[in-house]
Amino acid sequence: MSDYDHFLDTKGLNCPEPVMLLHKTVRGMEAGQLVKVEATDPSTTRDIPKFCQFLGHELIDQSQQDDLYCYVIRKG
Structure with a gap:
């Protein structure tokens, strides 16, 4: 079981798509x-x-491994 309810794969997409x-x-x-x-x-x-800050959501975790950026966000 995962530690999150939803998963969003935005690998390969550039700002502002993610x-x-x-x-x-x-x-x-x-x-x-x-x-x-x-x-x-x-x-x-x-x-x-x-x-997250602008819309009132909580950034639970932010990490980077090589060129992969991972975030876990709780909806406010």
Whole structure:
């Protein structure tokens, strides 16, 4: 069993697509649910935390391994 309710694979997509897809995914989620996002675009390190702050979601985890950026976000 995973530690999140939804998974969003945005590998290979560039700004603004990862955040646009995240926004669409979060809209369909219940408050408190978690989504894990995997991305290869370095701009997500700036864009996803700002997205969370602006819309009131909680960035639970942010990590990077080589060229893969991972985020876990709780819907506010």
